[in-house]
Amino acid sequence: MWPVKEELTLGLLDGKACLVTGGAGSIGLATARLFLADGARVALFDRDAEPLARAADQVGGDDRVRTVVGDVTNEDDVAAGVAAAVERFGRLDVLVANAGTPAAAAPVTEFGVEEFDATFAVHVRGVFLACKHALRVLSDGGSVVIVSSVAGLRADAGVCAYVAAKHAQVGLMRSIAKEVAGRGIRVNTIHPGPVDNAFQAGIEDRLSALTGGDATEAFNAAIPLGRHAGADEIARSILYLATDQSSFTTASTLVVDGGMSA
Numbered sequence: 001m002w003p004v005k006e007e008l009t010l011g012l013l014d015g016k017a018c019l020v021t022g023g024a025g026s027i028g029l030a031t032a033r034l035f036l037a038d039g040a041r042v043a044l045f046d047r048d049a050e051p052l053a054r055a056a057d058q059v060g061g062d063d064r065v066r067t068v069v070g071d072v073t074n075e076d077d078v079a080a081g082v083a084a085a086v087e088r089f090g091r092l093d094v095l096v097a098n099a100g101t102p103a104a105a106a107p108v109t110e111f112g113v114e115e116f117d118a119t120f121a122v123h124v125r126g127v128f129l130a131c132k133h134a135l136r137v138l139s140d141g142g143s144v145v146i147v148s149s150v151a152g153l154r155a156d157a158g159v160c161a162y163v164a165a166k167h168a169q170v171g172l173m174r175s176i177a178k179e180v181a182g183r184g185i186r187v188n189t190i191h192p193g194p195v196d197n198a199f200q201a202g203i204e205d206r207l208s209a210l211t212g213g214d215a216t217e218a219f220n221a222a223i224p225l226g227r228h229a230g231a232d233e234i235a236r237s238i239l240y241l242a243t244d245q246s247s248f249t250t251a252s253t254l255v256v257d258g259g260m261s262a
């Protein structure tokens with residue numbers, strides 16, 4: 001589905017065990033596919049069994065892949081997901097905290113409290129729980145990649161909960177990175193711009209309805225490279241942060257947005 005040139009796979013994750021939350025989704029699945037191509041074993045964690053089974057099929061579904069059904073906002077589920085990965089692979093070296101939901105678009109004066117709390121539950125509590133449980137067992141020298149957004153560094157009107165939650169992930173990352181640096185574990189956030197996938201299409205539909213304009217065109221006009229990213233382009237940057245290619249990079253914010261936030 002995504003073009004991976006053979007020469008780009010260098011065995012950078014040979015022998016490593018990785019856990020990807022939101023692993024049945026667009027960026028999570030593209031990441032798993034690249035990780036597997038580079039020699040990793042991957043546990044895919046997501047909400048529902050059926051999309052997870054489809055995802056496992058798409059990446060080959062062999063014994064290097066483990067699927068785990070769970071909700072990142074539920075501490076027992078996250079603990080069980082980490083335990084399942086360690087049980088299958090005997091170790092855990094990389095966490096990609098990627099699960100996320102596109103939040104509602106509404107003016108702050110109309111924004112629902114439940115929607116606000118639900119957005120924070122997935123993006124902030126979910127990342128906190130994944131880090132809490134994965135870092136108890138993560139190998140020294142391992143890597144944590146938190147999938148934030150350009151919305152974690154800048155803002156658009158009408159999406160206050162998503163913007164605040166994505167900014168909060170940077171705070172989590174900075175604090176946790178300092179906490180685990182002594183173990184040689186690196187923790188970074190990645191900040192994709194708009195991706196050409198269903199998640200972003202949903203956001204753009206809601207923003208278009210709110211503003212009366214064409215949000216997709218507006219985003220493309222705001223991106224110097226003039227287009228949305230492919231999920232595989234985000235996955236390649238996640239791969240970089242996951243491997244020793246980024247061995248002196250921690251507590252950093254890697255922007256992959258076609259220049260949008262400059």
Ligand SMILES: NC(=O)c1ccc[n+]([C@@H]2O[C@H](COP(=O)([O-])OP(=O)(O)OC[C@H]3O[C@@H](n4cnc5c(N)ncnc54)[C@H](O)[C@@H]3O)[C@@H](O)[C@H]2O)c1
Binds near residue numbers: 028045070194199200
């Ligand atoms: N698509 C974009 O344009 C874009 C841009 C910047 C950042 N991001 C971020 O990238 C990440 C992945 O998004 P995507 O574009 O692949 O969207 P996606 O909807 O394809 O994937 C997200 C996955 O997370 C899972 N998920 C959601 N809530 C969960 C929960 N409570 N427990 C377990 N799993 C849960 C979903 O089931 C889904 O499979 C998200 O954190 C998103 O905020 C996306």
